[in-house]
Amino acid sequence: QVQLVESGGGLVQPGGSLRLSCAASGSIGSITWMGWYRQAPGKQRELVAVISSGGRPNYADSVKGRFTISRDNAKNTVYLQMDNLKPEDTAVYYCHAVDLGSWGQGTQVTVSS
Numbered sequence: 001q002v003q004l005v006e007s008g009g010g011l012v013q014p015g016g017s018l019r020l021s022c023a024a025s026g027s028i029g030s031i032t033w034m035g036w037y038r039q040a041p042g043k044q045r046e047l048v049a050v051i052s053s054g055g056r057p058n059y060a061d062s063v064k065g066r067f068t069i070s071r072d073n074a075k076n077t078v079y080l081q082m083d084n085l086k087p088e089d090t091a092v093y094y095c096h097a098v099d100l101g102s103w104g105q106g107t108q109v110t111v112s113s
Contacts, residue, residue: 002026002102004095009107012085016111020080022095022104029053029073033098036069036080038091038109049080050098063089085111 003025012018020036028034035050049069051057057069068081078095089111095104 002028002031002097002100004097004102004104006093006095006104006107009093009109011110011112013113014086014111016085017081017083018085018109020082020093020095020107020109022078022080024076024078024097026076027073028071028076028078028097031097031099034071034078035096035098036078036093037096038089038093039106040088040091043091045094048093051078082109085109087111 005023006020008020032053033050036048037045038048039045047060048063049057049059049067051069051071066084071078092106092108094106
């Protein structure tokens with residue numbers, strides 16, 4: 001299966017922004033759905049956003065209007081732009097190739113003042 005590596009996580013203050021990247025080992029153009037999921041301490045992993053091969057996104061209600069998912073098939077990379085971050089966004093964020101069931105290793109995002 002395709003190998004996925006996330007980067008861009010870190011510590012940010014409430015209201016700040018962060019951009020996550022997911023680099024794939026091979027072409028993602030043929031993967032219909034790529035997505036970002038997150039898991040906060042003591043909670044189940046949840047869907048954040050998914051994007052189709054044609055660039056159509058879907059978002060969880062909790063992040064609509066604040067997060068933007070995008071994909072660059074030529075660069076084999078998926079992005080998650082996170083704006084107006086809130087403490088409740090704190091979690092480990094995972095990249096996911098939905099069609100193949102592949103997961104990245106995760107990157108920590110901490111939103112705290």
